[in-house]
Amino acid sequence: MGKQEILESSVITRRNFIKAVSASVILTPLLGFGIDVLGEEHGTFCTAINCIDGRVQEPVYDYMKNTCNVSYVDMITAPGPDGIISRGDTMCQYIKSAVLISVEKHASKTVAIVGHHDCKGNPVSKEGHWRDIRDSVNKIQSWSLPVNVIGLWVNENWKVELVS
Numbered sequence: 001m002g003k004q005e006i007l008e009s010s011v012i013t014r015r016n017f018i019k020a021v022s023a024s025v026i027l028t029p030l031l032g033f034g035i036d037v038l039g040e041e042h043g044t045f046c047t048a049i050n051c052i053d054g055r056v057q058e059p060v061y062d063y064m065k066n067t068c069n070v071s072y073v074d075m076i077t078a079p080g081p082d083g084i085i086s087r088g089d090t091m092c093q094y095i096k097s098a099v100l101i102s103v104e105k106h107a108s109k110t111v112a113i114v115g116h117h118d119c120k121g122n123p124v125s126k127e128g129h130w131r132d133i134r135d136s137v138n139k140i141q142s143w144s145l146p147v148n149v150i151g152l153w154v155n156e157n158w159k160v161e162l163v164s
């Protein structure tokens with residue numbers, strides 16, 4: 001490489017460097033603005049603590065989306081979550097940390113705990129589920145989050161009923 005070529009390549013590098021700096025000066029405020037716009041475009045959220053059971057995903061999603069009038073439902077799943085929360089199992093920590101993300105980062109205003117018919121994760125009677133759902137609502141309320149906590153039951157026809 002001749003002297004002239006080295007000089008030119010360094011000039012180009014410097015020019016590119018100036019271009020990159022200029023671009024970042026111009027783009028940084030735009031990106032900041034973009035994040036704000038993106039935040040609004042994210043839509044609104046509510047939260048469901050639901051069973052892993054595939055049969056209850058759509059009924060709970062649709063019920064929550066419509067009753068809470070939101071764009072999306074954050075779905076936190078665990079096997080028989082009404083049993084897990086009412087018993088205070090170790091998995092409660094995982095559920096709570098997921099709820100916190102939904103509430104703090106997605107500004108969710110409603111958290112539902114779900115129990116359902118024929119649940120293999122919490123195999124108790126309907127009465128047992130309703131008791132567990134109510135207990136779970138009380139436990140979640142004790143987390144003192146700025147949300148409305150509701151209890152839902154998915155019946156044998158896979159329809160959602162409001163427990164509390």
Ligand SMILES: [Zn+2]
Binds near residue numbers: 051053080116118120
């Ligand atoms: Zn289940």
